[in-house]
Amino acid sequence: MKIFEYIDLRESGISSRKAAELCAISRTTGEKYYRKFIENRASLIANPTWENSQVLIEECLTPPSYNTSTRCPRKYTPEVDALLDQILENEEEKTRLLGNSHKQQLTCMQIWELIKNAGFDVGLSTITKKIKEKKNRHKECFISQEYEPGDRFEYDFGEVKLMINGQKKTFYLAVMTSPWSGYRAAYLYENQKSQVFFESMIRFFHEVGGCFKEGVFDNMRNVVSKFIGKTEKEINPELIRFAHYYGFRINVTNAFSGNEKGSVERSVEVVRNRSFALKYQFDSLEEARIWLKNCLSDLNKDTKWKEEQLFLIPLLPDYEAAKIVDRTVNKYSLISVDGNQYSVPDYLVGKEVRVKIYTETVKVYYEHSQVAEHRRINDDKQKTCFDIRHYLSTLRKKPGALRNSAALKAEPELKTIYDNYFSEKPREFIAILTRNKNMPLDQLKELLKIEACQAPSPQPAYEPLADQLQGYQALFA
Incomplete structure (x- = not known):
C-alpha cells in the first residue's frame, strides 16, 4: 500500500524526495516502482490490448517480491542440522516408549534453547521453520483398503465411566466390528482379563452367526505375551489355540498404529458416545448392559450383516474360555x-x-x-x-447349628422364614430343603412359606395349669 500511495503522490506532482518521506520508504525503491508503472501505462495507451491491460493490473495487485532461491542460511550450519536431527530422533524414541498420548514433547522453544546451549548462534524462527520442514518430510501415506464380506473383524477395548447406584465406577467396552458390513457389537465388563477377552469374541461370533477369516488386534497384553526387539512379537499361546479352534488368522497391528484397525477405533468412540454420553446413571450393571444392547440395535439397523452372514465360517461348539x-x-x-x-x-x-x-x-x-x-x-x-443346600448332610446331624449358621444368614429372606415358622422345628426345615434341593432358591423360599402355613398348629405337651388345678379341686371335693 505504501508503493501505491507513493505513485499517487508522484502523480499529483509531489517530488520524489517528499513522497518518499511521507510514505516512509526509500526514494530509490519508490522511483523504481513508479517508473515501472509509467512504462506499463504508456504501453497500454500505445497498444490498448487485453494482454497489456492484464500486465498493468497484475503489477498493481502483486506485492513486491524478492528472489530468495539463491540465498543460503548463514548461521544454520550442517552441524546445527545434525544436532537438530539427533534431538528429533530422541523425541521419536520417547514417543515410542511413552505412547502417542504422552504430554512431555519438547517445544520448539526448548529445542532452540538446547541448540543455543550447545554453542550455536541461530534464531528461534529458523529452528521452528526447520522443525516443521523435517516433520512434514516424514508424513505417512495411508493406503485405502477394501474388504470382502466375511474377511475380517477388528477388536478393541474402550474405557467408560458410569454412575451405578450412586457410585462412580470404571468399566470396559469390548468392541468388535466388521469393516465390510459396518456391524458393531459391544459388551460391558468390569475388567479386561483373558476370560473377558475370549468370552466377548465367543458372544460376538454367536451374535453374527459365524466366524471371520481374520481377526485384527492391537498390542494388548491378551494378544502379545512379550516383545522381542522393536518389531518382533510373541503372540499369546492361548489366543493362538483360540484362533486355530475357530479357524481365523491373527493380525496384530504395529505399535501406536490405530489407523491399521480404524474401523474399530472409530466404533469405540461411536458406541461410547451413542450409548453413554446422555445417559450414564444406572441402578445396576445389568441395567447398563440392557441399555447398551438397545442402543446397539439402533446403530446396526442399516448395516449389511445379514448379507455377510452367508460368507462366515460356521460356528463350532463354544471354546472353553474359562x-x-x-x-x-x-x-x-x-x-x-x-x-x-x-x-x-x-x-x-x-x-x-x-x-x-x-x-x-x-x-x-x-x-x-x-x-x-x-x-x-x-x-x-x-x-x-454360601449356598445352604451344600451343608444339608451336616445340618441333619447338627440341627442346632442351623440357627446361627453363616450359610443361613447369607440369605436374609430364608433366615426370616426360618425365624418366623421353623425356629422350633429345625429338623422339618432341613427336611424340606433336602427333599427339594434341586429346586431354584426363589421357588424353594415360596415352598417353605406354603409348607409352614399348611402345617398343623402344635398341641401343648401338657394341659394348661388352670385345667390341672380345676381337676385337683374336683378330686378333693
Whole structure:
C-alpha cells in the first residue's frame, strides 16, 4: 500500500524526495516502482490490448517480491542440522516408549534453547521453520483398503465411566466390528482379563452367526505375551489355540498404529458416545448392559450383516474360555478364588476340586461332574458366597447349628422364614430343603412359606395349669 500511495503522490506532482518521506520508504525503491508503472501505462495507451491491460493490473495487485532461491542460511550450519536431527530422533524414541498420548514433547522453544546451549548462534524462527520442514518430510501415506464380506473383524477395548447406584465406577467396552458390513457389537465388563477377552469374541461370533477369516488386534497384553526387539512379537499361546479352534488368522497391528484397525477405533468412540454420553446413571450393571444392547440395535439397523452372514465360517461348539485352577476344600466346605470364598457340598471337605472361572460365574467340578455353581464376585475381596443346600448332610446331624449358621444368614429372606415358622422345628426345615434341593432358591423360599402355613398348629405337651388345678379341686371335693 505504501508503493501505491507513493505513485499517487508522484502523480499529483509531489517530488520524489517528499513522497518518499511521507510514505516512509526509500526514494530509490519508490522511483523504481513508479517508473515501472509509467512504462506499463504508456504501453497500454500505445497498444490498448487485453494482454497489456492484464500486465498493468497484475503489477498493481502483486506485492513486491524478492528472489530468495539463491540465498543460503548463514548461521544454520550442517552441524546445527545434525544436532537438530539427533534431538528429533530422541523425541521419536520417547514417543515410542511413552505412547502417542504422552504430554512431555519438547517445544520448539526448548529445542532452540538446547541448540543455543550447545554453542550455536541461530534464531528461534529458523529452528521452528526447520522443525516443521523435517516433520512434514516424514508424513505417512495411508493406503485405502477394501474388504470382502466375511474377511475380517477388528477388536478393541474402550474405557467408560458410569454412575451405578450412586457410585462412580470404571468399566470396559469390548468392541468388535466388521469393516465390510459396518456391524458393531459391544459388551460391558468390569475388567479386561483373558476370560473377558475370549468370552466377548465367543458372544460376538454367536451374535453374527459365524466366524471371520481374520481377526485384527492391537498390542494388548491378551494378544502379545512379550516383545522381542522393536518389531518382533510373541503372540499369546492361548489366543493362538483360540484362533486355530475357530479357524481365523491373527493380525496384530504395529505399535501406536490405530489407523491399521480404524474401523474399530472409530466404533469405540461411536458406541461410547451413542450409548453413554446422555445417559450414564444406572441402578445396576445389568441395567447398563440392557441399555447398551438397545442402543446397539439402533446403530446396526442399516448395516449389511445379514448379507455377510452367508460368507462366515460356521460356528463350532463354544471354546472353553474359562480360567481353570485346582483347589482344596477347607473344613468349612469353602474354596478360595481370587481372594473370595465359595461353598461346595460338605462331603468334599479335604478333597481337591477343579474350578472353572468365567467372567460372571464360578463352576466347581469333582471327578468330571459339576457339583456347584456361583455368581462370581467381581467388585470386592474377602467375601464369601454360601449356598445352604451344600451343608444339608451336616445340618441333619447338627440341627442346632442351623440357627446361627453363616450359610443361613447369607440369605436374609430364608433366615426370616426360618425365624418366623421353623425356629422350633429345625429338623422339618432341613427336611424340606433336602427333599427339594434341586429346586431354584426363589421357588424353594415360596415352598417353605406354603409348607409352614399348611402345617398343623402344635398341641401343648401338657394341659394348661388352670385345667390341672380345676381337676385337683374336683378330686378333693
